[in-house]
Amino acid sequence: MDTVIRNGTVVTASDSYQADLGIEGGKIRAVGKGLEGDEVIDADGHYVFPGGVDVHTHLELSVGGAVSSDDFVTGTIAAACGGTTTIIDFADQERGHSLHEALEARLERAEGRAVIDFGLHVSITDATEEVLEEEMAELVDAGITSFKLYLAYPGRYMIDDRSFFRVLLKTRELGALVLVHAENGPVVDYLTNKYLSEGKTSPVWHALSRPPEAEAEATGRALSLAAMAEAPIYVVHVTCAQSLERVKEARRREWSAFGETCTSYLFFSRQEYERPGLEGSKYVVCPPLREKADQEALWRGLVRNDLQVVSTDHCPFNFVGQKDLGRENFSLIPGGMPGIETRVPLIYHFGVNQGRFSINRFVELVAANPARLLGLAPQKGTIAVGADADLVVFDPGKEVTLRRENLHTNVDYSPYEDVTVRGYPVRTLSRGKTVMLNGEFLGREGDGRFLRRRRFLV
Amino acid sequence: MDTVIRNGTVVTASDSYQADLGIEGGKIRAVGKGLEGDEVIDADGHYVFPGGVDVHTHLELSVGGAVSSDDFVTGTIAAACGGTTTIIDFADQERGHSLHEALEARLERAEGRAVIDFGLHVSITDATEEVLEEEMAELVDAGITSFKLYLAYPGRYMIDDRSFFRVLLKTRELGALVLVHAENGPVVDYLTNKYLSEGKTSPVWHALSRPPEAEAEATGRALSLAAMAEAPIYVVHVTCAQSLERVKEARRREWSAFGETCTSYLFFSRQEYERPGLEGSKYVVCPPLREKADQEALWRGLVRNDLQVVSTDHCPFNFVGQKDLGRENFSLIPGGMPGIETRVPLIYHFGVNQGRFSINRFVELVAANPARLLGLAPQKGTIAVGADADLVVFDPGKEVTLRRENLHTNVDYSPYEDVTVRGYPVRTLSRGKTVMLNGEFLGREGDGRFLRRRRFLV
């Protein structure tokens, strides 16, 4: 073997057991006892997890006048340092342009720069006949097997119900998956303009202009349209109990419906927007943060499998020079929060240590399920012979107090500043190579490969 | 007293008791024993109900090339003969025209012709600033306190979510009520065109192009938008379990949401569309007829107060010369069925005789609730001192086999042909005057008055 990880407790979505892992050619080749290898890593007393899979990130995304502050280099380094070995980012079609153009532009940014493997979803904002009849099929053949659609942002990203329905019919035919950003765009825009015209410009109005029911309505609509198209659907960033209820109800009817939440919604609430000065702008995300009761509802959704994935929607903007663009107008605050580096330890600590779910469910939520749903299994998201050796050696006893200065994300604040977690990745391997050791990045720019994903099967 | 109805069993939404009713000046003036009057009507052994209130009719409505075959004369005569003493019909705005124009046009058709009292809802299809900022308020002042909005029929009646939301905000401000026709227009239109282009032209494809979930989705959306606007909402013609579920859920959350179903949906199912030849066209209505299980769900909805009103959506078209326009294309069949005359006896027989609900609940569903919700209480819909003497003397023992030839509706078929009911109105009074006696119309064209309705209060 090239490398052997010895004596760790191997954890998958269903099992925990002590064994050595043997790695060859970047893949897991053996699970056993007393394995020998050129490089031997001692994991005694540690867990060995499959590397985290974060299927919702926005690196170097241009939003209004701002570009999210992590590019494919810094963002993937942060991911690796936090125990994540695969991300899926987005290529957004511009109206009047093709999907291919969007994809090419993003590949150009990512290839040769990402330090861990990555995939791309393509967002359809202009469902022309060409998109529907040609491009979607070509992309699926090329390993882009998920498409994102927006029911928010009319005039920019939003597509109408007819196009939404047609894309769903097409994904069903092709074996692809629609991801939906579910907020009722017209209502949100109306309220935004109304509040701004009334001089209500501070961050709290960001939340008030995007009420939970606007999300729940769009979620329900997307699920209904998918049911009529008999197509699977994946709701990104479910933030509130109302919206979660729609996902539950759809699943109760055995529709092929899936729900994701993001770390931010599990930890923060609407109260953040009332912080003094412009502090609230740090927490501006879309959909906005909700009530504390919603946080608890989301955790329960994770426990009960009403939600299947925790991702991050990582989209950081610096407080100085970016977030402060919204000083006079909440709608100019670039929306997004960092999270790519802290997801794995936060979900471990607040999920497993606090008794909400088992360590196996933790692996399922942050690695196995996202890999399965987005066409990456069994290559990613589990520990099995034949899978990529994307692994995390995790010290369950290591206490870390999260601080911006110790994190690798390129952003001037951390929403988790001073939060202490017990349990932290001490080593990350990407296809067999150690890319992080004890908090230090050891990988190489451009080592991450673009992932051609499988068709949707679940 | 002008008139006394003696010895009947007076039935209201909450009580049943034997008493005489004294009428003066068209109003109920006394309830008691041994009342004397100029005219004495013996109701011994009979029920005395408040006259039926049918808040959803379409008399002489122009649909494509056809006009519904009952005008305000024949339609209201049929109503009176079937125990209904109040109807509310619709004035539909044409795009590019004002609400006032729509209202004037309809008043012209109705006034001087209707034989019982009538109100009008106004349908908004073009929510201009003028409509929102001026006309709605003027109409509410004039006693038009309900507005209908369509989420179906894009390009003709459908308004977009933004306009829908704005109208809701305005009704809340004005104390008015939105009625919504809830079907997802874009999906229905897409499927209709798809099926027609595939040569699927028979009536059954009418149902298949309007799936229950298209109704449920739009129902859910309308309810969510109303909840966000904090405005009351009334869903017309709920036809299926899925849609009913949305109404129930809204009511469970204590939103101000109300649901109506129509007689057709309680008695007929999708199987009717598979009748030989063009027979299925007789049953083409929008939304379409559903499954038998849905009928039972609707009855349960009435029992459990998830639905509050049974109306008719009366909109008859002759089989010969009208329904047959769709011989080659289901989308050309004028949609609608008769019902105005048979609602009261059908709901009595299949509701009360068959043990589904009490006689008081029957009165609530066909008279008291529609009157309350549409701003007609306490003038209509109950028997109380001060209310209009709109009354039905009902013989619970009279068996009638419904047949087109014995009905007064101006249409060449009856969907209820040969259905036998026990219990039938033998006398109908409109503001104290007998307008029907033993099946014979005794009223006078033009005696019906336009009703200025109250603001929404529930």
Next chain:
Amino acid sequence: MDTVIRNGTVVTASDSYQADLGIEGGKIRAVGKGLEGDEVIDADGHYVFPGGVDVHTHLELSVGGAVSSDDFVTGTIAAACGGTTTIIDFADQERGHSLHEALEARLERAEGRAVIDFGLHVSITDATEEVLEEEMAELVDAGITSFKLYLAYPGRYMIDDRSFFRVLLKTRELGALVLVHAENGPVVDYLTNKYLSEGKTSPVWHALSRPPEAEAEATGRALSLAAMAEAPIYVVHVTCAQSLERVKEARRREWSAFGETCTSYLFFSRQEYERPGLEGSKYVVCPPLREKADQEALWRGLVRNDLQVVSTDHCPFNFVGQKDLGRENFSLIPGGMPGIETRVPLIYHFGVNQGRFSINRFVELVAANPARLLGLAPQKGTIAVGADADLVVFDPGKEVTLRRENLHTNVDYSPYEDVTVRGYPVRTLSRGKTVMLNGEFLGREGDGRFLRRRRFLV
């Protein structure tokens, strides 16, 4: 007419309208305008309600060493002064004795003493063959159409599941109704003894030894047994969300199931037991007071018709000399609270004034529904020609601050001390006679008659 109440706003479970009421021979004889009578009562600006019907009281009930401090004289005076004109109390079978003996003993206490009409439920604690095969039928014939069963108090009142089931089968046959006190006796007794043996003797342990789930379990069991017996069932004093859920679920399945809550559970919570000293003992009732969230759940149950009745479980004990028997042992505190006099104004103020429900629903909850369910309609519980003239003239503007010294109940404290309500009965009539005027009792001991009730029909 003997008496005319003029110009009041008559309120029933479904209608509100201005009219005069004419009374003759103790019954309502006329509803109209301009009625004349020997005695004329001006109700201008006032509501005229049907007198309250309280179907759950325990006057002069012997509990351990204590007897509840209101007898049939003081208790019914208090009722009348608070706007209640009918009560139903209990005759509890003693083991080894017959139902008739129990009934006779209670009739002896009540007849010639009660100032308003009263009925009696009979509690079966020993379901012998004689009880099942003879006495139940005889009692139903005699107008005792409801039987109470206990799932709590093993060894004293509790009957086993087999007997419970047999009584249900019998009530179904006879047209009677089972009322159930639903708490799991064995669990409660086990916990009580456990806590006492651990030295946990203060009032708060009363609540902890009777957990909500012990009530919910027994409620669910009673409902299931009734469903299997196809017999109607009425759950007395539903106190918590869990228990309410069982009632809702039963009703959702269209079982013939009904739920009552009592004023105490709407206003007080478990926190009362933590009052200093022995103060908590004033709030000891069975089942115990619950959480604030349960109060809100109960109110919503009343709004949504998951619960149909508010009664009182009036069973007062003096703080000095009775409640203080439990100084060293919570299980010796006689369980019960006063309420008979304050129910009507409290439910009006906190229900209607606070916008929870309409004035008609108020009448339904405190008068119409209890009368219907317990076989007293249409004689009691409504205002209709032919009904008993049990009426309350209610001044909606009268503010009253409840104080023990102004109440008529014979007990040395009021749990509602210093609560202010707006709206209060200013006159109560029992079968046409004024028994209370402006807070002063004007009736006569013994004027109340025993009510032979109808069979269960709903």
Next chain:
Amino acid sequence: MDTVIRNGTVVTASDSYQADLGIEGGKIRAVGKGLEGDEVIDADGHYVFPGGVDVHTHLELSVGGAVSSDDFVTGTIAAACGGTTTIIDFADQERGHSLHEALEARLERAEGRAVIDFGLHVSITDATEEVLEEEMAELVDAGITSFKLYLAYPGRYMIDDRSFFRVLLKTRELGALVLVHAENGPVVDYLTNKYLSEGKTSPVWHALSRPPEAEAEATGRALSLAAMAEAPIYVVHVTCAQSLERVKEARRREWSAFGETCTSYLFFSRQEYERPGLEGSKYVVCPPLREKADQEALWRGLVRNDLQVVSTDHCPFNFVGQKDLGRENFSLIPGGMPGIETRVPLIYHFGVNQGRFSINRFVELVAANPARLLGLAPQKGTIAVGADADLVVFDPGKEVTLRRENLHTNVDYSPYEDVTVRGYPVRTLSRGKTVMLNGEFLGREGDGRFLRRRRFLV
């Protein structure tokens, strides 16, 4: 390695991947590629599953005058031949006797005879102080970590609510698990006697005397008692939608509640009891078979994780000489059906082949979950380094028509006669030794070991 299984597709509750398995000392020692061993088993084209775990069997159980026809030899051979490598049977306390006596008696029957590993639950029917204060703890120390309680069979197995509650409190303290047979004994007994006394003696009355609600009630009660005791609970043989609803509701509240169904309830319905002659007696089980709609509800429960385990309740009786004891009286038919041998292929075929759930979920239901819940993980129920080499080589293409003559169970009929399944075990290994090959039993009497199980952890 002693043995290597090569090239199979290894399937666990979460993963499927191609690998070799290396076995040493009866345990899985290595998972990898190109493993070498003394014995090499080619599994190319086959699945390798963890051996099935059947936690609900009744071998040589005495019921009335009959003893179930499989003893620990024939029963475990049948299990092994059908892909099951672990069973848990029962030791039932007799009233007046100790738990130890029960255990000893059963160990005597099983040890030296079973061909695969086995555990024992102990049924408590007489919860004396000695049982509660001494024996339970001793048994848990000895690896008996689950206790069965009956709410049915008064006078024989049933214990009262108080004892039930006390056992629950004790299991919580000890880390054990209560299994409950949930049917309301008093109701069932009452109905049984009633029907028999009315001359209703045929098998269909078996079902009618044990209505679904009698099961649902007892299920709800058991769950409530467990919730109050804060103890985990496992409901055996959930048979109907009503009962399943209680389990779902308990889990929704995040009680530690688990549900099992058995193969019979997934495949047969009440109609079987109407088979001609005494044929219906073959299907007499307790609880009885239900409606077809219940079957579908149970399958959905398995899909949605409302139920966690499929076991068999294997308890065969010969038609001739045993089942026919009930010729004149359904209550004398010994209750039970065979199933131990057919569970794995039936659930695979009707679950996986018919698209109800994934192959991983199949493994979870028949092996992983029962092992986890009953204290056998990670030794049993999964394929992981360190686990027992209890394995099934499964040919997904092999079609088998089930016939009594080809099965190994010692009973004269098969309820599954002529059912064809695709996919069947071709080899079973118990701790590394092949005990079945191509339908032939190759193991040895007495090789099965008694399993000391872990405490309950979930």
